[in-house]
Amino acid sequence: MSDRTLPHLALSAHAHNREGLHRTDDAWLAERWADPSTRVLVLAGARLELVDGAPRWLSPDEAPDGERILLGDRDGVTRFAVLVDPEDAPEGEWVGLRGAFAHLMGHHDEAPWLFHAVGLAEWRRVTRHCPRCGGVLEPRRGGHELRCTSCGRPQFPRTDPAVIMAVVDDETGEVLLGRQASWPENRYSTLAGFLEPGESFEDAVRREVLEEVGVEVGRVDYFGNQPWPLPASVMIGFVAHATSREIHVDGSEIAHARWFSREDFGRATESGEIAVPQGVSISSSLIQDWYGAPVESSGW
Structure with missing residues (x-):
C-alpha cells in the first residue's frame, strides 16, 4: 500500500474512547448525561437526522426519551445515542448512514461516532427476541449487551x-x-x-x-x-x-x-x-x- 492518505483510512483516524469500563456504572452514566457539554445523536430506527447536510447533535435536555446508548468520550466530551421508534421521530431529514457520507468526507472525526451508533442501532433493530427461548431482551452495559429476561442468555452486537x-x-x-x-x-x-x-x-x-x-x-x-x-x-x-x-x-x-x-x-x-x-x-x-x-x- 502506498504512503498516500486514502479515504477509508481517514475515517478511522479519530477513534474515541468507548468507556467500556463505565458501561455498568450507573452513577457515572447519570453524571455524564447531566453534563450540559454532553452531546446526543438521535436515531430513528437506524436513521439519523441531518441539518444543513450534517448530523444533528443535541444536548441531553434537548434529546427525546428513548433507549440510551453510551458511545464514549473524546477530548473531554461524552457522547450518547438515543434510539427512538421511527413513528415517534419529529419532522426532519432522516437518512441512513449512506446519506451522511458526503458530510463525512469533510468531517472525518465524526465517522467513528456515526459508525458506532448506527451499528448498534442496526443490531437493536433486528435483534428483537432471545434466539434460544424467544424471550424478551433487556438492554444492559450502556446498550452494548442484551440479556434475556427468561433464560438469562446474553446477546452481544455481531459483526x-x-x-x-x-x-x-x-x-x-x-x-x-x-x-x-x-x-x-x-x-x-x-x-x-x-x-x-x-x-x-x-x-x-x-x-x-x-x-x-x-x-x-x-x-x-x-x-x-x-x-x-x-x-x-x-x-x-x-x-x-x-x-x-x-x-x-x-x-x-x-x-x-x-x-x-x-x-x-x-x-x-x-x-x-x-x-x-x-x-x-x-x-x-x-x-x-x-x-x-x-x-x-x-x-x-
Missing part, C-alpha cells in the same frame, strides 16, 4: 467479516473489476464476499474470486480494513495476485468483469464509460492505490 479485494495481474499491471447483476451497465468495482465458517481471510479471497469470476489467485496481501455498519460488517481489504486471466463470471452475483490497464482505466473513467466507487469506501481506496492517483469518475 460479519467480509473480504474485499483488488485482483491484479503482476505481469501486466492490470486490475480486474466486476459489475454486479443489479447495477447499472457502467458501474464497476472491486470484488467482495463474506467469510464462511472455518475459513481464513486469504482463503475467502481466493474462493470468492474463483466463484465470482473464475480467476485463480495465489498470493494475498493485506491492505487495510474499514467498519461498514450497513448493516453489520467490517470490510477486510486485500490485494489478490492472480495466477490465471481467463474470466468466467458466475452470472448471479457478477454479470460482467474485465481487466483494465491504467491507461484504459483512466480513459474509461474520464469519459464516463465506467463509474467506480468514490469517497470513503475501502473499494475506492483499493482502486486509487492500484491506479496511483485520484480517480476522475462520476462515482457512486
Whole structure:
C-alpha cells in the first residue's frame, strides 16, 4: 500500500474512547448525561437526522426519551445515542448512514461516532427476541449487551467479516473489476464476499474470486480494513495476485468483469464509460492505490 492518505483510512483516524469500563456504572452514566457539554445523536430506527447536510447533535435536555446508548468520550466530551421508534421521530431529514457520507468526507472525526451508533442501532433493530427461548431482551452495559429476561442468555452486537479485494495481474499491471447483476451497465468495482465458517481471510479471497469470476489467485496481501455498519460488517481489504486471466463470471452475483490497464482505466473513467466507487469506501481506496492517483469518475 502506498504512503498516500486514502479515504477509508481517514475515517478511522479519530477513534474515541468507548468507556467500556463505565458501561455498568450507573452513577457515572447519570453524571455524564447531566453534563450540559454532553452531546446526543438521535436515531430513528437506524436513521439519523441531518441539518444543513450534517448530523444533528443535541444536548441531553434537548434529546427525546428513548433507549440510551453510551458511545464514549473524546477530548473531554461524552457522547450518547438515543434510539427512538421511527413513528415517534419529529419532522426532519432522516437518512441512513449512506446519506451522511458526503458530510463525512469533510468531517472525518465524526465517522467513528456515526459508525458506532448506527451499528448498534442496526443490531437493536433486528435483534428483537432471545434466539434460544424467544424471550424478551433487556438492554444492559450502556446498550452494548442484551440479556434475556427468561433464560438469562446474553446477546452481544455481531459483526460479519467480509473480504474485499483488488485482483491484479503482476505481469501486466492490470486490475480486474466486476459489475454486479443489479447495477447499472457502467458501474464497476472491486470484488467482495463474506467469510464462511472455518475459513481464513486469504482463503475467502481466493474462493470468492474463483466463484465470482473464475480467476485463480495465489498470493494475498493485506491492505487495510474499514467498519461498514450497513448493516453489520467490517470490510477486510486485500490485494489478490492472480495466477490465471481467463474470466468466467458466475452470472448471479457478477454479470460482467474485465481487466483494465491504467491507461484504459483512466480513459474509461474520464469519459464516463465506467463509474467506480468514490469517497470513503475501502473499494475506492483499493482502486486509487492500484491506479496511483485520484480517480476522475462520476462515482457512486
